[in-house]
Amino acid sequence: MGILPIVPLIVCALLLFAPSVSDAELYKWVDEDNVLHVVDSLHKIPEKYRDSPSTDTPPARLERPETPGKRVSPPRTTYRSEPTSTKGEDIFGGKPIAWWKEAFKSKRDKITELKETISDKKNFISIFERGRRLGQIYDQTDISSYDKYKSEIPKDEKEMASLEKELKALTRKARSAGVPKSVRRN
Numbered sequence: 009m010g011i012l013p014i015v016p017l018i019v020c021a022l023l024l025f026a027p028s029v030s031d032a033e034l035y036k037w038v039d040e041d042n043v044l045h046v047v048d049s050l051h052k053i054p055e056k057y058r059d060s061p062s063t064d065t066p067p068a069r070l071e072r073p074e075t076p077g078k079r080v081s082p083p084r085t086t087y088r089s090e091p092t093s094t095k096g097e098d099i100f101g102g103k104p105i106a107w108w109k110e111a112f113k114s115k116r117d118k119i120t121e122l123k124e125t126i127s128d129k130k131n132f133i134s135i136f137e138r139g140r141r142l143g144q145i146y147d148q149t150d151i152s153s154y155d156k157y158k159s160e161i162p163k164d165e166k167e168m169a170s171l172e173k174e175l176k177a178l179t180r181k182a183r184s185a186g187v188p189k190s191v192r193r194n
Contacts, residue, residue, distance in 0.1 A: 101185025
């Protein structure tokens, strides 16, 4: 029982005097897609970008606030590629704003169209199955449409998931390139 109260004190002392990651240097570099990368080791930068990294030391560790209960948070650093203008048109991540607008519109239009198609197919299947239960007799074209839609829906739903994943990836890429929210959300 004599050692048990000492263990938490030893752990606290070790944590207090342990070296901190925040004392390390950070290296930032931009790839060919104009995406900013921040790493903690020069060896994590690909060979072709090693000649252009810049170092960035993190902000100094903040001391405890004088008043108890008051939290002090470090200043937030955001890295964004600033838009540049070419003939009056803003460039984000190496692409003009019109490209971003069209990319988002195209993805969203495909998703909307596919959702409507899936909904129509499911509605047809539901009506067909309800009719069968009530004794409705269908001709061969309705039966083949039913079979076709039943087999297509899983493929369509898989394609829908893929399109939504691509839209999320495009949104992340646009956010990191500094594309305005109005473009990303419309």
